[in-house]
Amino acid sequence: MTSKTDLITWSSTFSVGVKLIDDQHKGLLDLVNDMFNHATGNEAEEREYFASIIQQAVQYVKVHFSTEEKIMLHTKFPGYAEHKKTHDSFVLTLVENIEKYNAGRRLILSDFTKFLKEWILTHVAIMDKMYFSHFKSIATRQDDGKLHIDTSNVANIG
Numbered sequence: 606m607t608s609k610t611d612l613i614t615w616s617s618t619f620s621v622g623v624k625l626i627d628d629q630h631k632g633l634l635d636l637v638n639d640m641f642n643h644a645t646g647n648e649a650e651e652r653e654y655f656a657s658i659i660q661q662a663v664q665y666v667k668v669h670f671s672t673e674e675k676i677m678l679h680t681k682f683p684g685y686a687e688h689k690k691t692h693d694s695f696v697l698t699l700v701e702n703i704e705k706y707n708a709g710r711r712l713i714l715s716d717f718t719k720f721l722k723e724w725i726l727t728h729v730a731i732m733d734k735m736y737f738s739h740f741k742s743i744a745t746r747q748d749d750g751k752l753h754i755d756t757s758n759v760a761n762i763g
């Protein structure tokens with residue numbers, strides 16, 4: 606790709622101290638950056654792109670939220686309920702917006718991208734980081750000197 610610009614660049618300030626979550630957050634940033642690079646201002650083009658990626662993007666967000674929620678439950682994070690509420694309301698807003706676009710509302714991809722960026726900057730960089738100190742208290746330090754929590758059985762937690 607030629608003139609690729611990033612709207613948001615990953616940095617350690619986003620890190621929540623769990624590799625699995627950090628990797629998923631990097632994936633979210635990639636999605637937003639890809640979307641940003643498809644904001645051409647041509648609505649037909651933007652709609653075609655939007656239609657091709659949006660269901661997968663929503664699915665990615667849902668999987669990510671459920672991963673975080675499982676880890677928070679698994680580690681008995683006291684802020685779980687409040688955090689889950691924020692996830693649920695974001696998914697609701699996301700789905701409502703998509704329905705409006707599908708029903709004919711003018712799609713301006715750069716606006717939609719900004720909405721996602723704002724959410725990442727507030728939720729990921731602030732709220733997700735709130736469980737960092739909690740994780741630190743139960744994490745172990747491994748050979749690479751970084752903190753790890755055992756997420757191997759996350760998939761099996763109901």
Ligand SMILES: [Fe+2]
Nearest residue numbers: 630673729733
């Ligand atoms: Fe997150």
Ligand SMILES: [Fe+2]
Nearest residue numbers: 673692728733
């Ligand atoms: Fe979160």
